[in-house]
Amino acid sequence: MISNINAHFAFTRMPFGKDLAPGSLHQHKAHAEAVARISWCIAEGAFGLVTGEVGSGKTAAVRAATSTLDARAHHVVYLGCPAIGARGIYAAIVTALGRKPRFHNANLIPQTQAALAAEIDERGRRVVLVCDEGHLMSTEQLEELRMLTNDPASMDSRSTMAVLLIGQPLLRRQVKLGILAALDQRIALRCAMAPLELAETGSYISHHLALAGRTDRLFSDDAVGLIHQVSRGLPRAVNNLATQALVATYAQGKAIVDEAAARAAAAELDAE
Numbered sequence: 464m465i466s467n468i469n470a471h472f473a474f475t476r477m478p479f480g481k482d483l484a485p486g487s488l489h490q491h492k493a494h495a496e497a498v499a500r501i502s503w504c505i506a507e508g509a510f511g512l513v514t515g516e517v518g519s520g521k522t523a524a525v526r527a528a529t530s531t532l533d534a535r536a537h538h539v540v541y542l543g544c545p546a547i548g549a550r551g552i553y554a555a556i557v558t559a560l561g562r563k564p565r566f567h568n569a570n571l572i573p574q575t576q577a578a579l580a581a582e583i584d585e586r587g588r589r590v591v592l593v594c595d596e597g598h599l600m601s602t603e604q605l606e607e608l609r610m611l612t613n614d615p616a617s618m619d620s621r622s623t624m625a626v627l628l629i630g631q632p633l634l635r636r637q638v639k640l641g642i643l644a645a646l647d648q649r650i651a652l653r654c655a656m657a658p659l660e661l662a663e664t665g666s667y668i669s670h671h672l673a674l675a676g677r678t679d680r681l682f683s684d685d686a687v688g689l690i691h692q693v694s695r696g697l698p699r700a701v702n703n704l705a706t707q708a709l710v711a712t713y714a715q716g717k718a719i720v721d722e723a724a725a726r727a728a729a730a731e732l733d734a735e
Contacts, residue, residue, distance in 0.1 A: 468713050475676035478709075479702040485530035488523055489670045489698075493657040497524035501627060504652040505532065505591050508622040510612055512597075512638065513629045515656030518699025521629050524656065525593055532591070538582055539591045545599040549607045556592065556611075579623040580614060590624035597630030602642060609646040658696030661688065667698065668705055682708070685722035693729045704728045 465477055488494065497513065501524060504511035515521045529539050540559040547555060553575045554564040560578045565571045582588045594600070594608065605628075614623045628634070628650075635655070638647045659667055665687045672681055682690075686708060694700035705720075707728030712720045 468709060471713050472675075472677065472681070472709065476674070477706075478671040478675035478677075479706045481699075481702070483674070485527040487674060488527055489667045491659055491663045491667060493659070494520055494524055494527070497521075497654050497656055498528045500652055500654045501525055501528035502531070504627065505529070505537070505589075505625045507651065508589055508625045509651035510609075510626045510649050511628065511652035511654065512634065512650050513627060513652075513654045513656070514632050514635050516658070516695075516697055517631060518697040519656040519658060520698045521656050522595060523698075525627055525629060529591060529593070536588055537591055538588045539593065541593045541595070543595045545594075545596050545601075545604065549601070549603045552594075552604060552607055552611075556590070560590070575611065576614070576623070579611070583623055591627065592624055593627045593629065595629045597628040598632075598634040598637065599630070602640075605638070605643055605646055609649050612649060659691070659698065659701065660696065661691050664691040664694070664696060664701055667701060671702075671705070680719075682720045683722060686720045686725040689722055689725040689729065693725075703732060707731050 468474070469477060497520075501511060501513065505528065513521050513525065529537075532539065538560070540556055542552065542555055550568060550571065553568075553571045556575050557564040557571070557578055560582065562574065562578055565574050579590055582590050592608075592611075597605075608626055608628065612622055612624065612626060632655070635653070637643065638650065665684075668682055668687060668690070672678070682705070690701055690704045690708065694704055704725065705728075708720045708724045711724040711727040711731075712718075715724070717724070
């Protein structure tokens with residue numbers, strides 16, 4: 464079916480996929496601002512909090528920012544599953560740095576701290592720890608992250624790594640809890656991903672179509688407006704709606720994605 468759709472619309476590839484190189488991502492306002500702030504956080508070795516609704520492009524912004532880093536000066540460690548628990552954070556870092564995690568926490572924690580310090584002191588590389596789905600992390604895990612930003616060898620006078628904590632808006636409220644006051648004070652960067660504006664949704668759709676080989680007008684203004692309204696300007700939802708609208712247009716044998724196709728796409732996704 465995909466090959467038929469590509470042939471029907473003269474695409475070189477199916478648009479609106481997530482398998483894009485960081486340099487091919489759409490540079491809308493919220494994305495560009497987030498990338499700039501995340502880059503500053505990494506350069507400062509600071510603790511950053513990146514939040515946004517599901518599908519707002521949080522991880523994409525982090526991926527874009529980290530893709531430009533000099534691998535000789537940075538070591539990116541990505542943790543995408545909070546289910547690993549507090550000990551799992553230490554073990555994952557140690558493993559990523561080429562060591563075998565020690566069994567007992569009393570040995571594992573100082574091993575992790577030593578490994579982080581060695582990256583800077585011996586290899587000249589700063590670790591960038593990216594923790595996704597942060598709103599699902601336990602209070603214990605969040606506190607362990609804060610403790611990891613302390614450098615016992617320098618009596619906390621420097622940071623051995625940058626931490627990017629990514630999650631849904633709930634995470635912003637979680638870190639404001641009294642029990643996490645120390646973590647809240649440690650956060651140097653707070654970035655909330657805003658949704659696309661109407662004009663940006665149109666530009667976003669055109670950008671993805673251009674990557675697929677179509678630079679002419681394919682989506683009507685009414686279709687773009689409806690997609691923006693239903694998606695609330697969230698990039699992932701725009702992708703899903705635009706893809707289903709293309710399928711509906713192909714099924715009807717039409718050449719232009721109109722409002723009717725966009726409505727059909729919205730109804731199809733709403734029924735899932």
